Amino acid sequence: MGRRLEGYSNGRMRLKLYPGGQLGSERDTLELATFGGIDLNRVALAPLNSIEPLTIVPSLPFLFDDEAHMRRAMDGAPGEDVLKSLAPHGLIGLCFYDSGARSIYNVSGPVRRPEDLNGLKVRVQSSDLYVSLIEALGANATPMPLGEIYQALVQGVIDGAENNWPSFESTRHYEVARYYSLTRHVIAPEVLVMSRTVWENLSSSDRDIILKSARESVSVMRGLWDEKVDQSRQTLAQSGVQVNEIDDIGAFVERVQPVWKRFVTSPAQRALVDAIRAMSTAA
The missing domain is CATH 3.40.190.170 (Bacterial extracellular solute-binding protein, family 7)
Structure with a gap:
């Protein structure tokens, strides 16, 4: 530029x-x-x-x-x-x-179903939307600056976080969190x-x-x-990071419906959602 x-x-x-x-x-x-x-x-x-x-x-x-x-x-x-x-x-x-597409990584094991997130402490950005999203999936959302995640993973303050491929790699979080589950929950x-x-x-x-x-x-x-x-x-x-696809992404989609209801509240937002969905690959 x-x-x-x-x-x-x-x-x-x-x-x-x-x-x-x-x-x-x-x-x-x-x-x-x-x-x-x-x-x-x-x-x-x-x-x-x-x-x-x-x-x-x-x-x-x-x-x-x-x-x-x-x-x-x-x-x-x-x-x-x-x-x-x-x-x-x-x-x-x-x-x-x-x-990129954001997915969940953690220290415990692969996430294949929403139930696999139950009780896990997952770092999120300082955003009400991201907090609600992770909690809707069953985990405990922990807002935290990006620069603090590595040490928090090492010390067990958190069990995991969510981010795209390059961020997961460049921050070296993969050295501690050895499981990367391709939820692709936010793009x-x-x-x-x-x-x-x-x-x-x-x-x-x-x-x-x-x-x-x-x-x-x-x-x-x-x-x-x-x-x-x-x-x-x-x-x-x-x-050697273990990467896995999700068994049933529909189960994750169903879990986050309350998030949509909470944050999509105005006619302008709903119109924008409709316009974006109309451009779907499957539309």
Whole structure:
């Protein structure tokens, strides 16, 4: 995206990156972006759930059939509706990036049925939706920062967590949690946002350049992401992690129906759900 920005603007615009939490947590950086302290922010949807109800929908459990369905929906009209919903909150939604399918890993054994989660302490993001999801499946949800999970697994503070292939591998959580069960319960994207304060001070031509550069970066990101997923799978296979499919995913889907009832409450949310489901592979 930075190279495109620089090229399209003849060198007037460039990106300076602050990776690895240098500017604080996602909630910290969202606040910075809202007030114009930083220009752009790549953030997960979970911190936005308490700000804008429409962002809850793409985070719903078992909403998407697969990653292809998610990409199709979020690149289309449903995704545009979510991006536009951020403007009243001081953010301009530019595009969606991938964050993979989230599955459950733990220290005890394979999860094949919801009953296998009974009593397990499972780390989740600090999100009411994720807490409700894990508890609906029978586990005890434990909100915790990502950086604390490894030690918590070692010390037995938690029994497991849930995340995508690359995160499970890159954090080295697999060294402790040797069972990875492919629940694929959430396939939520991440979103690239811009400070509305900064956006409104730009010319229309510069806004076009930023939006074009962001949208063109999506296919690059997805290519890199798919490569990383394959690499992570290979690393985990070589490490001896036990990976298993789910015996009856319908049992998991049934368990989370109360989560949908709790969090999908407005006509706008229901309309968004219907639009996304209409783009299902099976539709």
